[in-house]
Amino acid sequence: MSVLPVYVSTENDYLAWLVAVPADCKVSDIINAAAGLSLDIHVPSQPDATLCLRKLKEDTPLPPDAPAAGLIEPTEWLHLYYDTAAKQ
């Protein structure tokens, strides 16, 4: 199984992390994997918000159901963040 390594930074954390996911995964799998690697610092519970992923240099969230392949390149830097508007 080939692997897609990416770097993920998160809100309020002081480090960015290496996250390796299967190359055929969806964006939502990266979100779950990154949140699961949490030290309980970067992703505290925020039930009224949606957890989103975007490229560090871009503003728009990546569609969670989209396949990562073709959308995200190996070793790209992604950013995990809360979007309160998306939940409403």
Added chain:
Amino acid sequence: MALLNRSQWYDLARDTNWTPSFVSEDDLFPPDVADPFKMSKEAWAEYDEPYKVSYREYVRVQRDKDAGVYAVNTAAARTRFMEECNNRWKSLLKFHFGAVSLAESCSQQSEGRMARFGKAPGMRNMATFGLLDEIRHGQSQLYFAHDNLKHGQTFNWGHKLLGTEEWGSVMARSTLDDVFLGRDAVTTAIMLTFAFETGFTNMQFIGLAADAAEAGDTSFSNLISSIQTDESRHAQIGAPLLKMMVKHGLEKEAQKAVDIGFWRTYRFFTLLTGCTIDYFTPLEKREACFREFMEEWIIHQFERTVLDLGLKLPWYWDYFIEDINMFHHGMQAGMWNFRPTVWFDVPAGVSPRERDWLESKYPGWNDNWGRVWDVITKNINAGKPELSLPMTMPLICNLNNLPIVKNPNGKWDPDGQSLVYKGRRYYFQSHVDKWVFEQYPERYSAHTTVTDRLAMGQIEPTVEGILTYMGLSEVERGKDAENYAWAYAHRAQPTKAAAE
């Protein structure tokens, strides 16, 4: 027969330059390794070392210094300091010996290069003594580390570290290779003796010696103070060269070497000195905080020296002054989180009283770094210390080989922190680290960080696989230095900020 005073014979005796006739000047002093700036013979003739010493004087003084160091060590052993000191002080010593002993030893090569390829006889003399100094520093610190093996097995990392792929070792090797092992004689003199030794070794050796004396470790204090007396002498090799370069139209080249050497050195010492002074040293024994030492030794003294030589302050000076309030706090949090990846037990240094001290020295510390430690403290007090141990590697800077950190309340800087070179992505701690990379991309681009190697499949992707790759056997891996006593203290005694 009356002996002449040194001043009556020194200039004549030290002038060992001649015009080569069997080989060309460039064969004797290949420009790539001797002087890529191609300064004229007349310019080199102006080199005047500020510290003049003869071999006879040097040997006499060094013999006395060494006798003093070992005598104090023998006497100090009777005080049973090492038997009675706490674990965090032992950690500080293990950290120092690991990072410094072989680094000093390998700088013999740098001094040797200046001793052979320096084009001024005075520079060669100074560097010859510098080479002998570094032999002494390597040997004495390895001796002291070895002597401490009875107080902790991982004191052997004084010798072991640089031969491993432990992340601190990769960082140290990449810095040392760049700053003083892989440069020509002139650039080595600037980056090693001027940037590295003039400012930063002062802070590590004098700042730490003061804290060690205060803590009662007279042996270690005496050892590193003695070493610093040598450093202050051979650190003077670079300044006359800078003066020459400015005078002969090479100001831009001199400035660039200073700017690069200073920045690489700053990152190295921030990890080593910043963390030990502000977090490892017992609170009641601290003389000043890292920022205050930086202000005294670097911002005031180094700044004045640079300007006196006719150079400018490095272009990133304002950013640097801000950075000394931030970067080492991230290094400390990271080193504690990743404690199994180092060879000593890591003190958190964030008990309620220590957090109050940090807030007083770095206003805003509680709002920024305190929030990270709040979560960690809460998890430990809830019986979940495993949540403070990472399950993957952090993104590491492709220049300085340290984890990329930011103030937890700050923003990442996408434009300043990355670039693509020949199809490969590189990430940096800051725009300054990126700028250094851009000056010599071919020099740096082939290197991979430990995290790059993990991402490329060169390391087994498990925690055990990573630790084994770093050379850390199960008994060598660091733990919390105080068995979480600092966290439990928060239950009974909140910080001033929490109490308010």
